[in-house]
Each structure stands twice: as C-alpha cells, then as structure tokens.
Amino acid sequence: MSKLPGNAGVSLLGDKSMDFYRDPVSFCRQRVDKHRCRVFQSRLLNRPTVFICSVRAMRELLCEKSNIFLKDPTDLMTNMYGDTVVTTNGEEACLLRLSLCNLFEGHCLQSSRDYITSVCERHLKSLSTSGQPECIYSAFKYLSTELVLGLFLNVKAEEQPELFQKIMQLCTQHWHGLISAPVNVKVPLWSSGFSTALEAREKLMQIIMDKLENDKHGFVGSLSSLPLPNSSSAAQHLLLFISALIPKALASLLTSFTLALSGNHQVDTRLQAIDDLDYLHRVLLEVQRLWPPFIGGRRIADQDSTIAGFHVPKDYGAVYISHAVHRDPEVFQQPDSFLPDRWSGRNAGQEHFLCSFGNGSRNCIGAKLTDIFLKETCTYLLKHYTWSLEPPSQDLEYKWLPVSRPANLPTLTFTPLNQGKRSGEENSSGC
Ligand code: HEM
Numbered sequence: 227m228s229k230l231p232g233n234a235g236v237s238l239l240g241d242k243s244m245d246f247y248r249d250p251v252s253f254c255r256q257r258v259d260k261h262r263c264r265v266f267q268s269r270l271l272n273r274p275t276v277f278i279c280s281v282r283a284m285r286e287l288l289c290e291k292s293n294i295f296l297k298d299p300t301d302l303m304t305n306m307y308g309d310t311v312v313t314t315n316g317e318e319a320c321l322l323r324l325s326l327c328n329l330f331e332g333h334c335l336q337s338s339r340d341y342i343t344s345v346c347e348r349h350l351k352s353l354s355t356s357g358q359p360e361c362i363y364s365a366f367k368y369l370s371t372e373l374v375l376g377l378f379l380n381v382k383a384e385e386q387p388e389l390f391q392k393i394m395q396l397c398t399q400h401w402h403g404l405i406s407a408p409v410n411v412k413v414p415l416w417s418s419g420f421s422t423a424l425e426a427r428e429k430l431m432q433i434i435m436d437k438l439e440n441d442k443h444g445f446v447g448s449l450s451s452l453p454l455p456n457s458s459s460a461a462q463h464l465l466l467f468i469s470a471l472i473p474k475a476l477a478s479l480l481t482s483f484t485l486a487l488s489g490n491h492q493v494d495t496r497l498q499a500i501d502d503l504d505y506l507h508r509v510l511l512e513v514q515r516l517w518p519p520f521i522g523g524r525r526i527a528d529q530d531s532t533i534a535g536f537h538v539p540k541d542y543g544a545v546y547i548s549h550a551v552h553r554d555p556e557v558f559q560q561p562d563s564f565l566p567d568r569w570s571g572r573n574a575g576q577e578h579f580l581c582s583f584g585n586g587s588r589n590c591i592g593a594k595l596t597d598i599f600l601k602e603t604c605t606y607l608l609k610h611y612t613w614s615l616e617p618p619s620q621d622l623e624y625k626w627l628p629v630s631r632p633a634n635l636p637t638l639t640f641t642p643l644n645q646g647k648r649s650g651e652e653n654s655s656g657c
Pocket residue numbers: 311312313319323467472475476479519520522523524581582583584585587588589590591592593595596
C-alpha cells in the first residue's frame with residue numbers, strides 16, 4: 227500500500243482551505259501536475275483530506291466503498307437545513323431515500339410536466355421583447371425559483387405574487403448565511419449574516435409548517451403523508467428542496483448550455499439539437515461534464531482504507547472534484563473540448579463516469595426532475611430563438627463556487643426565429 231502523494235500539513239497552520247475555496251480548479255490542477263497523480267492529500271477544513279480527480283477513484287469512493295466513506299453529520303448543511311437525508315448515513319439514509327425517491331419518480335414526476343411547460347413558456351417568451359441584452363444567469367435563476375416554489379410548495383408567482391416574493395427573499399437571506407461564517411452574533415442595529423440566516427430559516431419554517439398542515443395537494447400533500455422519522459423531517463426536507471441552492475444549480479447549467487451554443491458558429495449544433503432529442507441529450511451531457519454546477523462532494527473515512535491503492539487512514543476527509551474527474555484524460559480524450567458526439571462514440575454508455583449529480587447509492591434524487599426541466603427549457607430556446615453574446619466580446623472566465631458560472635455575468639441577445647425557419651438558418655452564411 228503506498229503513501230498518498232502530497233502533504234496533509236500540521237493542524238491549523240497547514241490548512242489549505244482558503245487556497246482551495248479561492249480557486250478550487252487551479253488548486254487541484256497544480257497538485258495533479260506536481261505529483262503526476264490524480265489522487266493526492268492536503269488539509270481541508272483543518273482535516274487531512276484525500277482529493278480525488280480521476281474517474282476510477284471517484285467510482286471507488288462513491289460506489290464500491292460507499293459504506294466506508296460516509297457523509298459528515300456535522301457538515302454545514304446540517305447547520306442550515308437541520309437533519310436531512312443529505313448528511314445522514316446507514317439504514318436511516320436508506321429508508322429516507324426510499325420514501326423521498328417516490329416523489330421524484332413515475333406518476334409524481336409526470337404530473338409535474340404541465341407546470342414545468344407553463345413556467346418555461348411564460349418566462350422564455352419574453353426574452354426578446356425588451357430589445358436589451360439579457361443577463362441570462364439571473365433570468366434562469368428566477369425561472370428556476372418559480373419552478374421550485376410552484377412544484378414543491380404550491381406557491382405560484384402569478385397567483386400569490388407577494389407570498390412568492392417574500393419566500394424568495396427569505397431563501398436568499400437563508401442562503402447568504404449558509405456561506406457566511408457560522409457565528410450567531412446579534413447586537414442592536416447589526417447582525418451577522420449567519421444570525422440573519424437563522425431568522426430567515428425560522429420564518430421559512432413557519433410558512434412550510436403551515437403548508438404541510440393545510441395544503442393536501444401536489445408535492446406538499448404527498449410529502450406530509452410519507453413515513454418519515456419524525457414530525458419535523460418533512461419540513462426540513464422542504465426547506466432543503468426550496469433553498470436557493472437548487473435554482474442556482476439549474477441556472478448554472480442553463481447558462482453554460484446557452485453560452486456553449488451561442489453565436490453563428492454553433493448554428494449546426496442548435497439545428498441538430500432541435501430535431502434530435504438524443505443529440506440534445508448528448509449536448510447536455512457535455513455541458514455538465516465541462517461545467518458541473520457543484521465542485522464536488524465530501525465524505526469522511528469511517529475506518530482505515532485505500533483509494534486508488536493509496537492508504538487512507540480512518541477520519542481522513544475525502545473530496546471528489548467533479549471538474550477534475552470530468553477532465554480525466556484516461557477516460558475523456560481531448561478533455562477540455564466541447565464534443566457532444568463523444569457520447570455516441572468513444573464514451574457511449576459511460577454516463578456513470580460523470581459525477582455532476584453525485585454517483586452510486588447517494589446520488590442526487592432530483593436528477594430526473596432536473597433532466598425534464600432542462601430539456602423543456604433548452605427545447606423552447608432552440609425552437610424559438612437564435613442567440614449570441616452582446617457585446618460580442620465578454621470575459622467568460624468561470625468561477626466555481628458556490629456554483630459554476632462566469633464570474634462576470636454574461637449578457638446575450640435573443641432574436642425570435644421567423645416562422646417556418648429554424649435556429650440560425652437566416653444567418654447560415656456564417657457571417
Ligand atoms: C442542477 C441541479 C442539481 C444538481 C447539479 C445536483 C447535484 C447533486 C449532487 C452532486 C449530489 C451528491 C452530493 C454528494 O455526493 O455529497 C446531490 C445529492 C442530492 N440532491 Fe441534487 N442536484 C440538483 C438538483 C436537485 C433537485 C431538484 C433536488 C430535489 C428537490 C435535489 C436533491 C438532492 C438530495 C436530497 C441529495 C442527497 C442524496 C443523498 O445524500 O442520499 N437535487 N445533488
């Protein structure tokens with residue numbers, strides 16, 4: 227058994243959390259290059275941690291050894307959302323997943339379709355009306371918030387605009403607390419982001435409890451009738467599902483899709499994606515491969531073990547870095563290039579080598595719902611518009627935390643397609 231490349235440093239002084247959170251992609255790239263290995267150690271959150279940047283090691287962590295590398299119950303997520311499936315382990319996690327997955331499958335999922343279609347249409351039909359360039363990330367985040375609050379809480383923006391705005395504002399305050407230091411300080415005229423977040427959480431929980439008691443329809447109704455471990459479990463899960471995290475992740479993917487397919491040089495890609503749903507699927511796989519919304523996930527070793535043949539002691543942290551896993555040259559040739567056809571060629575049938583939605587027994591329970599929503603939105607855009615950056619030259623350098631998106635929010639113009647014409651045909655001279 228070999229020793230992990232790199233150095234886990236000494237307590238506090240050797241901690242590299244700041245370096246990692248400042249620029250996680252460069253942090254990993256530098257170390258992968260230095261150690262010539264896609265698995266290495268460093269110190270994160272003041273804990274010796276193995277960083278996983280290869281497909282094979284990611285699968286080992288999340289699939290084969292998921293009973294050794296466990297979720298951290300003291301994670302910040304527990305602080306903000308309470309006890310949810312996200313930070314639970316063992317039998318309790320299995321039972322929770324069994325219950326919750328029902329809400330994201332079969333009949334429940336199908337009954338969401340009409341609402342998804344109506345929200346997409348209402349938002350996207352006005353993309354070109356202002357005549358001004360659109361800040362797409364913000365537009366997609368608003369659209370996704372409407373989706374989430376309507377689906378999970380039965381609060382629809384067009385029916386209850388004030389309540390909708392109030393919840394959206396509370397979710398934002400709650401979110402800002404999640405990413406601020408967990409210090410609950412409150413003095414007159416000043417309160418830390420974290421204590422404001424806790425107040426927002428209280429108000430959100432009141433709204434959620436009221437819904438769970440009085441609304442017997444849709445997702446809320448089904449959730450309140452599930453066999454969950456205790457009376458607050460349904461409310462805490464709803465808090466998680468309506469949190470700002472999910473709209474941000476959806477907006478991240480939609481922004482990356484729109485940017486990848488913008489401009490005249492992508493006319494053919496857009497045309498093919500309108501007519502061929504399988505091709506659109508491959509485009510979206512390539513979008514999540516190159517620009518996964520979340521940088522990755524974290525586990526703790528419950529006993530001594532190995533990853534990629536390296537010794538990993540008990541209590542070590544283990545993080546998989548989606549961005550790096552998805553660019554593992556052993557699996558993805560020309561890893562930095564946007565090549566949707568790789569998914570019908572060399573990488574056909576290898577979707578399980580991605581980890582944008584996690585992997586293995588603790589993968590994302592909302593992945594199918596997300597897939598439906600993304601395809602509905604992307605198909606609407608492709609059928610109704612051609613689009614390009616405005617101004618044409620913008621700094622599109624990505625930041626990766628808290629979700630991936632260009633650091634400077636990009637703006638685009640959307641031009642309606644003439645009836646009978648398809649995306650970009652009027653510009654197919656390639657000017
Ligand atoms: C673009 C949208 C989304 C992305 C990128 C995403 C990503 C992820 C990832 C990476 C994980 C695994 C985390 C880990 O390994 O530690 C995960 C887990 C999870 N996701 Fe999602 N997710 C999305 C949408 C959703 C939606 C719409 C829901 C439900 C409303 C949802 C609910 C969950 C839950 C409950 C888990 C925890 C599962 C468990 O621990 O067993 N996600 N998601």
